[in-house]
Amino acid sequence: MKKVFSNFVGLKKIKTLLLLSSLMIILIPFSSCDKDKDEDNEEQTYKGPEVSMGNGKANSFFKVTAGGTPIEIGYEMTKEALTGLPQDPTDFVKSTFVLPLDPKALELTPFDHLVINWNVHGHPPMNIFTVPHFDFHLYTITLAEQMAIAPYSPATAAKMDLLPPAGHMPASYVADEGGIPGMGKHWAERPFPSSFTHVMIYGSYNGVVNFIEPMVTLATLQAVTTITMPYAQPQLFAKTGKWYPTKYKIYMDAQTHKHIVSLSDFVKR
Numbered sequence: 283m284k285k286v287f288s289n290f291v292g293l294k295k296i297k298t299l300l301l302l303s304s305l306m307i308i309l310i311p312f313s314s315c316d317k318d319k320d321e322d323n324e325e326q327t328y329k330g331p332e333v334s335m336g337n338g339k340a341n342s343f344f345k346v347t348a349g350g351t352p353i354e355i356g357y358e359m360t361k362e363a364l365t366g367l368p369q370d371p372t373d374f375v376k377s378t379f380v381l382p383l384d385p386k387a388l389e390l391t392p393f394d395h396l397v398i399n400w401n402v403h404g405h406p407p408m409n410i411f412t413v414p415h416f417d418f419h420l421y422t423i424t425l426a427e428q429m430a431i432a433p434y435s436p437a438t439a440a441k442m443d444l445l446p447p448a449g450h451m452p453a454s455y456v457a458d459e460g461g462i463p464g465m466g467k468h469w470a471e472r473p474f475p476s477s478f479t480h481v482m483i484y485g486s487y488n489g490v491v492n493f494i495e496p497m498v499t500l501a502t503l504q505a506v507t508t509i510t511m512p513y514a515q516p517q518l519f520a521k522t523g524k525w526y527p528t529k530y531k532i533y534m535d536a537q538t539h540k541h542i543v544s545l546s547d548f549v550k551r
Contacts, residue, residue, distance in 0.1 A: 317384075324348035328384035329358075335379050335398065338362030342396045343544075344387035352390050352525045356544025357381065357398065357418060364503060364541065371403045380425070391548075392422045392521040410474045414500040418543050419465070419485075422521065423492045431487055433463040441488040442467055450491055452514035455484055466492050471514065480532060482513040490520060496530045496543055503541050508533040512547075519551040526551050 318327040330342035338360035345353040368376045381396040388394060397419040404412035421428055432438045442461035445451075454471050461467040466487030475481055479502045485493040502509070509532040519526060527545030535542055 325353065328386045330382045330384055330396075333379055333381060335359060335363040335367075337366035338364070340379055340381060340398060342381040342383050342387070344384055344391075346386065346390070350390070352527075352548040354531075354544045354546045355383075355387055355391060355393065355420075355527065356531075356542060357396060358535070358538075359503075359541040359543075361539060361541065364500065367400050367402065369402055371401075377402070390525050392519070392524045392526060393420045394424050395421055397421065407474065410478055411497070413478060415478075416498050416500070416503070416543075417483075418496045418498065419493045420495070420545070421493045423487075423490070428464055428492075431461075431464050431466055434460040444489040446486050446489055446491050446520075447518070449518035450516050450520065451484060451486070452516050454514050457486070461487070468495075480509060480511070480530075482511070482530060491516070494545075496532075496545075498532055498543055502532060503543075506534045506541075522551055524551060525549070 318329065325345060325347055327343055327345045329344075332339040332341045340357060340359045340363050342356070343358055344355045347353060377400040379398040379400075381398065383393060383395055397417075399417040399419065401415055401417065404415055406412070431442075434442050445457060445467075451457075451469060452471075455469040456472050458468045458470070466485045469484040469486065470481065478497075478499065480496065480498045483495040483497055484491060485495060510529055511531075512529045515526075515528060525548040527548050529545065529547040531542070531544050531546060533542050534540065
């Protein structure tokens with residue numbers, strides 16, 4: 283099997299990227315998170331701090347019912363955030379946006395932090411994912427643990443190639459060869475889509491599912507259409523007692539006119 287997510291990033295650039303990402307998350311205090319209340323049905327929305335993205339802003343959000351059941355978690359991006367994005371495919375630092383989550387999301391879900399990776403020319407496999415798109419990573423590990431994932435090599439292969447126990451990945455997903463520094467090994471359903479607009483990816487490292495990742499093309503976000511998709515679920519979950527989403531959604535908020543990529547329809551595992 284050919285590598286579908288090749289290690290196309292040099293170690294030095296990845297170290298710079300992750301260092302700046304860690305500084306970003308440290309410098310943005312969690313105390314800046316906002317909590318919005320819907321007076322009609324008592325739903326509460328917890329928002330992470332805004333970060334600069336393109337010519338606009340992006341932030342995380344987490345919506346729960348009055349009883350504390352998760353409704354939706356994800357990314358908010360202003361319309362301007364989709365413009366003025368880096369056009370240099372080697373500009374990894376400016377193409378990565380770390381979005382802290384409110385502590386409420388950490389309490390109820392398995393997720394620790396969110397990351398947006400902008401890919402101006404996409405990434406392998408060729409003629410499938412090589413179009414301008416965003417990788418929306420929802421990590422279940424800490425940023426420090428994410429930073430510790432080194433490039434794939436004979437010295438690191440043991441951890442990168444240690445797959446999660448049976449049942450912890452959807453049966454329809456296949457692991458890529460190798461792995462990506464600062465991310466891990468990517469898993470996707472086969473066959474790949476003949477025309478990529480949006481797809482769900484899983485990730486693993488050192489025997490643990492460490493992220494899920496809706497990938498969405500720039501054109502899909504700009505089209506301002508509403509897309510709701512269920513995605514394949516594993517049978518087993520490492521973090522029990524948490525709420526896990528089962529669908530992802532792409533849409534524009536009718537009131538704020540922000541682009542939204544989110545996950546919803548939670549099930550407690």
